[in-house]
Amino acid sequence: MTSLGFSGPRRSLLARRVPARLQRLGVSVQMARTVALVLATVLVTWGIAVNREWVPPSTMVLLMLVAGYGLRLRGTVIVCAAIVVQVLALHLTRTAVLSPGAMTVQAVALLAVLHFARRNDRLGLRGAAGNVMLVDLRDRLQAQGQVPDLPPRWRVDHAVRAAYAEAFSGDFLVASRSADATMLEIVLVDVSGKGQDAGVRSLLLSGAFGGLLGAMPRERFLTAANDYLLRQDWDEGFATAVHVAVSLRTGDFWVAGAGHPPAVQRHAGSGLFEVLDTVGGPALGIVAQPVFRTHAGRLEPGDALLLYTDGMVETPGADLEIGIDRLLGVAERVVATGRGGVEAVLAGVGTGDSDDRALVLLHRE
Numbered sequence: 001m002t003s004l005g006f007s008g009p010r011r012s013l014l015a016r017r018v019p020a021r022l023q024r025l026g027v028s029v030q031m032a033r034t035v036a037l038v039l040a041t042v043l044v045t046w047g048i049a050v051n052r053e054w055v056p057p058s059t060m061v062l063l064m065l066v067a068g069y070g071l072r073l074r075g076t077v078i079v080c081a082a083i084v085v086q087v088l089a090l091h092l093t094r095t096a097v098l099s100p101g102a103m104t105v106q107a108v109a110l111l112a113v114l115h116f117a118r119r120n121d122r123l124g125l126r127g128a129a130g131n132v133m134l135v136d137l138r139d140r141l142q143a144q145g146q147v148p149d150l151p152p153r154w155r156v157d158h159a160v161r162a163a164y165a166e167a168f169s170g171d172f173l174v175a176s177r178s179a180d181a182t183m184l185e186i187v188l189v190d191v192s193g194k195g196q197d198a199g200v201r202s203l204l205l206s207g208a209f210g211g212l213l214g215a216m217p218r219e220r221f222l223t224a225a226n227d228y229l230l231r232q233d234w235d236e237g238f239a240t241a242v243h244v245a246v247s248l249r250t251g252d253f254w255v256a257g258a259g260h261p262p263a264v265q266r267h268a269g270s271g272l273f274e275v276l277d278t279v280g281g282p283a284l285g286i287v288a289q290p291v292f293r294t295h296a297g298r299l300e301p302g303d304a305l306l307l308y309t310d311g312m313v314e315t316p317g318a319d320l321e322i323g324i325d326r327l328l329g330v331a332e333r334v335v336a337t338g339r340g341g342v343e344a345v346l347a348g349v350g351t352g353d354s355d356d357r358a359l360v361l362l363h364r365e
Contacts, residue, residue, distance in 0.1 A: 034075035037067050038082045045086040049095045057098055060087060061109045068113035073121035080110050148177040150184065151248055153301070157341040158360040163311075164353050168199020171309045171358035172206045176214035182249050185213050187221070188360055189241045190260065190309040198356070205229070205239065218245040222258050222281065222292045229285035238285040242278065242307050244362070251299040251364055256292045259283030261310055261320070263295075264328065268302025271336060273328045305362040306331060311355035312346075323351075335361065 041063055047055030060083045067079040087106060090096040098106070147156040162169035170191040177184050187209055191198040212224050221243050229237060240260040246253035255263045257278035265274045281292035299305060313323030330348035334340045342359045351357065 030072055030075050033070055034078055037079045041082045041086055057096055064109055064113045068116050073117045076117040147175045153365045155363040159342040160358045163356050169356045170198025170202050171356040172202045174206055174210045174213055184248055185245045187241055187243045188307045189239050191239045192236050222256055226284045226290055238283045240283045254294050254296050256294045257281055264306040266304040299364040301364055303364050307360040309358040311357035
């Protein structure tokens with residue numbers, strides 16, 4: 001079949017040649033795009049003056065959006081300023097009198113585009129390509145939360161939900177398996193704040209904690225994580241965490257918490273849920289030399305270990321223990337009876353989406 005457009009290699013070659021030629025002329029790509037859009041505003045202004053039916057004043061909003069997605073802040077400001085001057089000229093000369101509603105829409109669109117461009121400029125990004133890069137970064141770092149392959153009769157179910165269904169969550173999971181494949185380590189972290197506000201910090205910490213996990217003795221992980229967080233010197237830089245190390249040969253496990261809600265063990269023999277004594281260590285990023293309490297136990301066949309963040313158990317005006325009891329009640333109905341996993345528990349708890357929520361179930365079958 002004959003293609004009517006450029007092929008992939010030819011298009012890539014053209015994309016490389018055009019910027020190179022512009023640079024030889026002393027013109028940057030951003031400058032060329034800015035000039036082209038300013039000229040487009042002049043052309044649109046002429047079209048509005050000649051025939052408003054085919055070129056309505058609202059076309060200027062489209063040019064604003066193109067500038068916001070294709071230019072950096074400086075170029076966007078230049079294009080928007082050109083649009084303002086030309087729209088006012090059309091209005092004052094009565095060539096195209098805009099209604100108050102149309103003027104309001106134009107003004108709101110302009111402010112929104114400038115805000116978008118300013119935010120991306122602070123990040124050193126440009127338009128849609130910058131958002132794609134952020135999404136790619138998020139996906140790459142979230143991949144560290146994937147639990148490695150486990151031997152038969154071991155299974156980990158987990159789920160993370162961001163507040164208000166946003167793309168970024170302040171809760172994250174990092175897991176690692178030792179080089180000899182006998183030890184599994186999991187850390188569940190809740191960064192201060194929620195949703196997108198905490199998302200940037202959680203992205204950074206997930207990468208750092210992923211590097212620390214398994215690279216040092218298990219008893220030193222929380223201390224090293226605390227030292228790293230203190231060095232960041234963030235205004236709102238604390239985080240809670242629960243760290244678990246389990247022997248995949250014997251089922252022996254060690255769990256320690258840093259300002260985090262207590263882990264819970266389900267005993268298959270009795271069917272009871274035991275709240276483990278892992279509370280006592282301070283949150284990460286607050287104290288220079290913290291002491292973390294470690295609880296040691298064993299997962300027998302059929303047992304499970306439950307880890308969660310405070311979004312699963314906290315409700316305004318209610319005691320934390322009540323929230324934990326509610327969570328365990330749902331887990332008993334769902335997990336103990338084999339009717340579902342973490343998704344069913346999340347749905348059953350029904351805490352709403354006003355906070356980030358995360359839940360991890362480690363099973364020994």
